[in-house]
Structures are given as structure tokens and as C-alpha cells.
Amino acid sequence: MQIVPSVAGVPIRLTDERLAHIARRHPDMDGQENRILETVAEPDYVQVGDAGTWIAVRHYASTPLTEKYCAVVYREVSPEDRFVVTAYLTRQPADWRQIRWTR
Numbered sequence: 001m002q003i004v005p006s007v008a009g010v011p012i013r014l015t016d017e018r019l020a021h022i023a024r025r026h027p028d029m030d031g032q033e034n035r036i037l038e039t040v041a042e043p044d045y046v047q048v049g050d051a052g053t054w055i056a057v058r059h060y061a062s063t064p065l066t067e068k069y070c071a072v073v074y075r076e077v078s079p080e081d082r083f084v085v086t087a088y089l090t091r092q093p094a095d096w097r098q099i100r101w102t103r
Helices: 016-025 033-041
Strands: 002-005 011-014 045-048 053-060 068-078 081-090 099-102
Touching: 002 033, 011 033, 016 081, 033 053, 033 068, 033 081
Parallel strands: 011 081
Antiparallel strands: 002 011, 045 053, 045 099, 053 068, 068 081
């Protein structure tokens, strides 16, 4: 398990179970643990997700596919504890979502 602070300074956990889930659902994210952690710790911006989640978004000029954005969805367990739900690469993040924080 890896833990990194969010932009709000709250620890966000990335468990082995979540990494396996991400790799199963998004094979292009297999082996991208460092990219996931970097996106959480140093996003370009954070969006409001669904059902109490947050989405950290970071642009990467080069990925295993091409130029993409990495989006990491995380959920708050308590004000002091959050965990990664999923992560994926996308050509364009959802522009209709509210931005909660930006660099």
C-alpha cells in the first residue's frame, strides 16, 4: 500500500487491491502506479466527482498510449482518510464537472 498527500494535505491510500482493480478495468494503467500517485499528489486540478468522490486530473505529454490526461478518482472515508477508487487515461477530461481546486 502506498500513501500520498492530496493537495489538501489529506492522506490518500492506494492499495494493492485497488491497483489490481485498475489494471483489470483499464489495462493501459497496468504498471502506472507512479503516475497514479503523482496525479493525486500534484494534479493540474481536482474536480467534484459522483457520490462524494473527487477526481484528480493531470496532463501527460507521453503515456503508454499517446498524449493523455490521467484521472484518479478517490473517496473520503473521513476528513483525515481517503482512498483511490479507480484511475484511467483519457483524451479529454469531463469539462462539465465542477473544478474544486486548480494549480
